[in-house]
Amino acid sequence: MFAPPVQRLVTELARLPGIGQRTAQRLAFHLLRATPQEAVALADAIREVKERVGACETCFNLAEGPRCRICEDPRRDLGLICVVEEFADVIPIERTHEFTGRYHVLGGALSPIDGVDPDDLRITELYARVEGAEPPVREVVLATNATTTGEATALHLAGELRERAPEVTVSRLASGLPVGADLEYADEVTLGRALTGRRVL
């Protein structure tokens, strides 16, 4: 139906997550109607990001050079490491302006069903950062997702870290009601967590 270059573009666009055949077609038509400058700007941005952006050699966050901006920032607390699953998780935490330490991006969560073992994640690299660090690491915040695999990963890391570095505090993000939530509509698991985690005022 389409000329081969158009079909190829539709196919490539449809590989993107959440983009189906029809959306891919709509995007391809938009690019066909766009000025060559606009379309080439997108093509160049894709190429550039793959050429210039890699993983930070310390924390595996996105980095334009060997190390990411956060690891390069001398104001960040070296004694505090926040462990997240994906580099995308760094952004919401940075947005809170509540965290002054550095990150460690695992690259996923443990999931034996999906064949994700500790070896598939940057877990050995985390232990290496925590054990015998100078200045010493005071606390590791486990900020993996509040999902089954995220919780399992946090439990696994907590157990290992307690053995390998007993002097380091290991913490987990609080679980409870989202701010602004109605009790009436809260699911029972979240509400149960909010109750067991209740704070004295």
Add this chain to the structure above:
Amino acid sequence: MFAPPVQRLVTELARLPGIGQRTAQRLAFHLLRATPQEAVALADAIREVKERVGACETCFNLAEGPRCRICEDPRRDLGLICVVEEFADVIPIERTHEFTGRYHVLGGALSPIDGVDPDDLRITELYARVEGAEPPVREVVLATNATTTGEATALHLAGELRERAPEVTVSRLASGLPVGADLEYADEVTLGRALTGRRVL
């Protein structure tokens, strides 16, 4: 928050229709995680489509060379022209396998409010194709959208074509109930059109 190349990619992706900031970010992260081959395939497909695909010099449909596949096809009826607003409209009509003629892509619909005048569309080019064509054009099917601007464009073209080429039949896509539709849920305008356009069986 992001490294400049990542920010640039997010900005370019967010220019696409229906892609907001958050989706653009999700797509950018996908491309960052993808293999260089996958990402470059998309970048190349965009560049290639802009380099190799242009407008057919006869009908203004998408074309890989000077003329589109439909205009190049000797089996297509030269006496029948279907006028559509956008090249994207050619595809659903081709899918019906009911149309054996050729197309004419206007590049939009007349809309004085949005400043779209006859000069902004390929209307002069349509008249040139119809007037004094050899072999002669028997019929022009106006297949602009069933919207206010599409209807206005069809009315305008019908009036002009009747004057310029009185021997040519000018027709319009039928208006009525979509196949499979329930009378109960039909809007009154569509139902009114279906009534006035009723056919003798």
